[in-house]
Amino acid sequence: MEKVVFERTKGLTDIPMRYCPGCGHGVVHRLVAECFMELGVQEKTIGIGPVGCSVFADEYFNVDMIQGAHGRGPAIATGIKRCLPDRLVFSYQGDGDLASIGAAEMLHSAMRSENITIIFINNAIYGMTGGQMAPTTLLGMKSTTSPSGRTVAANGYPIRVCELLSAMEGPIYLERVSVDKPAAVVKAKKAIKRAFEYQLEGRGFTLVEILSQCPTDWHMTPLQAIEKIRKDLIPYYPLGIYREPQDDKRAKPKKVAVEKES
Amino acid sequence: MAERTLMKGNEAVAEGAVRAGCRFFAGYPITPQNEIPEYMSWRLPEEGGTFIQAESEVAAINMLFGASSVGTRVMTSSSSPGISLKQEGISYCATAELPIFYTNVVRGGPGLGNIAPSQGDYFQATRGGGHGDYRVIVFAPKTVEEMANFPRICYELAFKYRIPTMVLADGILGQMMEPVTFDFDPIDPSVFKTPDWALRGSKPEERRVIKSYDLRPGKMEQWNFRLEKKYDEIREKEPRYEAVNIDDADIILTGYGTAARVCESVMALGRKDGLKIGYVRPITLWPFPKSIFKELGEKVEKFFVVEMSLGQYIEDVKLSLNGKSEIYLHKRPAGGIPTGEEVLELTRKILSGDKLKLVA
Numbered sequence: 001m002e003k004v005v006f007e008r009t010k011g012l013t014d015i016p017m018r019y020c021p022g023c024g025h026g027v028v029h030r031l032v033a034e035c036f037m038e039l040g041v042q043e044k045t046i047g048i049g050p051v052g053c054s055v056f057a058d059e060y061f062n063v064d065m066i067q068g069a070h071g072r073g074p075a076i077a078t079g080i081k082r083c084l085p086d087r088l089v090f091s092y093q094g095d096g097d098l099a100s101i102g103a104a105e106m107l108h109s110a111m112r113s114e115n116i117t118i119i120f121i122n123n124a125i126y127g128m129t130g131g132q133m134a135p136t137t138l139l140g141m142k143s144t145t146s147p148s149g150r151t152v153a154a155n156g157y158p159i160r161v162c163e164l165l166s167a168m169e170g171p172i173y174l175e176r177v178s179v180d181k182p183a184a185v186v187k188a189k190k191a192i193k194r195a196f197e198y199q200l201e202g203r204g205f206t207l208v209e210i211l212s213q214c215p216t217d218w219h220m221t222p223l224q225a226i227e228k229i230r231k232d233l234i235p236y237y238p239l240g241i242y243r244e245p246q247d248d249k250r251a252k253p254k255k256v257a258v259e260k261e262s
Numbered sequence: 263m264a265e266r267t268l269m270k271g272n273e274a275v276a277e278g279a280v281r282a283g284c285r286f287f288a289g290y291p292i293t294p295q296n297e298i299p300e301y302m303s304w305r306l307p308e309e310g311g312t313f314i315q316a317e318s319e320v321a322a323i324n325m326l327f328g329a330s331s332v333g334t335r336v337m338t339s340s341s342s343p344g345i346s347l348k349q350e351g352i353s354y355c356a357t358a359e360l361p362i363f364y365t366n367v368v369r370g371g372p373g374l375g376n377i378a379p380s381q382g383d384y385f386q387a388t389r390g391g392g393h394g395d396y397r398v399i400v401f402a403p404k405t406v407e408e409m410a411n412f413p414r415i416c417y418e419l420a421f422k423y424r425i426p427t428m429v430l431a432d433g434i435l436g437q438m439m440e441p442v443t444f445d446f447d448p449i450d451p452s453v454f455k456t457p458d459w460a461l462r463g464s465k466p467e468e469r470r471v472i473k474s475y476d477l478r479p480g481k482m483e484q485w486n487f488r489l490e491k492k493y494d495e496i497r498e499k500e501p502r503y504e505a506v507n508i509d510d511a512d513i514i515l516t517g518y519g520t521a522a523r524v525c526e527s528v529m530a531l532g533r534k535d536g537l538k539i540g541y542v543r544p545i546t547l548w549p550f551p552k553s554i555f556k557e558l559g560e561k562v563e564k565f566f567v568v569e570m571s572l573g574q575y576i577e578d579v580k581l582s583l584n585g586k587s588e589i590y591l592h593k594r595p596a597g598g599i600p601t602g603e604e605v606l607e608l609t610r611k612i613l614s615g616d617k618l619k620l621v622a
Binding site: 010013042045046058059062063066067076079080082083084088108 | 312318325350470473474475
C-alpha cells in the first residue's frame with residue numbers, strides 16, 4: 001500500500017524553479033510557502049519579490065505578489081501593510097538587496113516596527129550579477145570585485161544583520177538559521193512560521209536570516225558549499241535567536257549570547 | 263454650497279488630494295513644499311488614512327508603490343532634488359501601471375540650487391523623468407485654487423488609464439495664499455470598487471502579480487508598445503489648455519503656471535495700450551495641447567514664450583508650431599521671476615520688429 005510522505009506544497013506554483021543545483025533558494029521558497037499554507041492564510045498573503053537571483057519569486061509563490069525595486073522591499077511592504085493590516089506581508093530579500101542598497105529601508109522599517117516579515121537570504125555573494133562582493137562577503141573571500149579576497153582595508157567588515165538589528169527597540173523577532181542539513185531545514189521552517197505567527201498577532205517587525213549556499217558563485221560543488229556554510233559562515237554568523245517576545249512561552253528567558261569571531 | 267477659504271498652495275493641493283480620496287501619503291521634508299507633509303500628518307488620520315514620514319524620498323516613493331498596488335489613492339510630494347530621487351520609483355510605477363499622484367513644488371536647480379521658485383524641471387516632468395520609455399500626466403496649475411482642484415482630475419485620470427499623474431507647481435504657487443473654492447464635494451474612497459488588478463490576497467487561481475520586468479525575449483518590447491497605445495489615447499483625448507484673445511492677436515504670449523500669470527497680466531496691460539496680444543497656456547504639459555498651437559500657427563506670426571527656465575517649455579511650442587511662426591523667448595531660471603514690466607517691454611519690441619530675441 002502506498003503512503004504519501006511528502007508533497008510539493010500548493011503554496012508554490014507549478015513553474016519549475018530556475019535556481020542553480022545546490023542553491024538554498026528553492027528550499028527556502030518551499031519553507032515559506034509551507035508556512036503560509038499551514039497557517040491557513042494563503043488567500044490573505046501578499047509577497048514582495050526582490051532584485052537578484054530570486055527576482056522570479058513572483059512566479060513561484062502561489063499568492064498575490066509584487067516585484068519592486070532593488071532594496072525597497074521593506075518600504076513596499078510598509079505601504080501594503082498599512083493599507084491592508086490584516087494581510088500576511090512578507091518581503092523576500094538577498095544580502096545585497098537588504099543589507100547594501102536597501103540598508104536604510106531595512107533599518108527604518110525595523111525602527112518603526114512595521115508589522116511585516118523579512119525573509120533574508122544571506123549567501124555572502126551577489127548571485128545573479130555574477131559573483132560580486134556582497135556586504136556579507138567574508139574577509140578573505142574572493143569575488144569578482146574582490147579578486148584577491150575581501151580585505152578590511154579595501155572593503156571593510158561583513159555586516160551582521162541580526163546583531164545590527166538587535167541593537168534596536170523595534171524588532172520583535174530576529175533569528176538566524178541555515179539550510180545545510182535536514183535538521184537545520186526543520187529549524188529554519190520553525191523560525192519562519194514563528195515570524196509569520198507574530199505578524200498575524202500584530203506584534204511588529206520580524207526577520208529571519210537564512211544562511212544559504214551558492215555553489216555557482218562560490219565556485220564549489222554543492223557539497224563543498226555546504227561544508228563552507230559550516231566551516232566559514234556559521235562561525236562569523238552564529239545561528240540562533242537574537243530577539244523574541246518574552247511573553248511567548250517558546251521564548252528562552254535569557255538572551256542568546258553572540259559569539260565573538262575567534 | 264462650496265465655501266470660499268483662503269489657503270496656501272501647498273495646503274490646497276494636500277486638502278484637494280484628501281477630498282479626492284487620498285488615504286496614504288509618504289514623504290520626506292524639503293523646502294518649499296513642507297506644508298504638504300505637515301498638513302497630511304494630521305489631516306489623513308482624521309479620515310482614517312495613513313501618513314508616513316519616510317526615511318528618504320526613495321523609501322517614500324516605494325511605500326507608494328506598495329500602497330498603490332492594493333488600490334489605495336496615494337500621494338507623495340517633494341521639490342526638485344527630492345523628485346529626482348523618486349524618479350526610479352516613478353518609472354517602476356509607470357511600468358507596473360500604478361495610479362500614483364505626486365506634486366513637485368519646483369525650486370531652483372540644478373544641484374542643490376536654492377529654494378526659490380523655478381520651472382527648471384519641465385523636461386524631467388514631461389519626458390518621463392526616470393529611465394525607460396514612459397510618460398506621466400502633468401498638470402500645471404497657475405492659481406492656488408487650481409492646486410486645490412487638480413488632484414481630483416489627476417486621480418480620475420490616474421485610475422482611468424492606470425498611469426502616474428502629477429501636479430507641477432513652483433515655490434510661488436506652493437507658498438502663496440489665495441482664495442479657494444473646491445469645485446467638487448469630498449469623495450469617500452470606500453465608494454470605489456477595488457480595481458481588478460489590485461493586490462488583495464486571493465485564491466491561487468485568481469492570483470495577481472504586479473511587476474515592472476519581463477526578461478523573456480520580445481516581451482518587454484510588447485509591453486512598451488502596449489504602454490504607447492495608452493499614451494497615444496491620452497495624447498488624443500486629454501490635452502487641456504486655456505486660450506484668451508486669440509482671434510485678433512498679432513502676438514501670442516505663452517507660458518505655464520506662474521509664468522502664465524505674468525503673460526496674462528501683460529496681455530491685459532498691453533490690450534489697454536492697443537497692443538493685440540493673445541495668450542495661451544497649457545494646463546496639461548503632458549499631453550501637450552499641440553493642436554491649439556498648430557491652429558494658431560496658421561494665422562499668428564509671432565509667439566513669445568515666457569518661462570522660468572533656460573528654454574525647456576519652448577521646445578514643445580516649437581515642435582507644435584513646426585516652423586510656422588517666429589518664436590521669441592524670455593527666460594529667468596532658478597529664482598528669476600519675469601516681471602510684467604519687462605515682458606511688456608519685450609513684447610513691444612517684438613511687435614515693432616526687433617529680432618534680437620528671436621529663437622526660431
